[in-house]
Amino acid sequence: MTDDICGKCGYDLSASSVMGTCPECATFYSKQSGENIRGSQVNRAENWLGRAWGIALIVAALITLSCGGILATTLGRAKPLAIMAVVAFVLILAAAATLVRDRPQP
Numbered sequence: 001m002t003d004d005i006c007g008k009c010g011y012d013l014s015a016s017s018v019m020g021t022c023p024e025c026a027t028f029y030s031k032q033s034g035e036n037i038r039g040s041q042v043n044r045a046e047n048w049l050g051r052a053w054g055i056a057l058i059v060a061a062l063i064t065l066s067c068g069g070i071l072a073t074t075l076g077r078a079k080p081l082a083i084m085a086v087v088a089f090v091l092i093l094a095a096a097a098t099l100v101r102d103r104p105q106p
């Protein structure tokens, strides 16, 4: 188990909240994503998995949209494409939410 140490100044963040700014140097940190936390390889892997999941959702959305297009062409109706487009839109929203999560505040 790794200690939660500020990646910039080395301040002990173990008593601090999961996400926030370092009390010592005001650097943004996230224990969840491992951002600006010293030696948090496991947390970085988790963050990478989160991004992979976001990309997988985008791929799923594109496949859904393609299936809707094929169905609409085969059946000669626009309704399946409209339904698939809504599903794809929801998947893209979920992907966007996954990808922007744990980003530092401006």
Ligand SMILES: [Zn+2]
Binding pocket: 006, 007, 008, 009, 010, 011, 022, 023, 024, 025, 026, 027
């Ligand atoms: Zn610091």
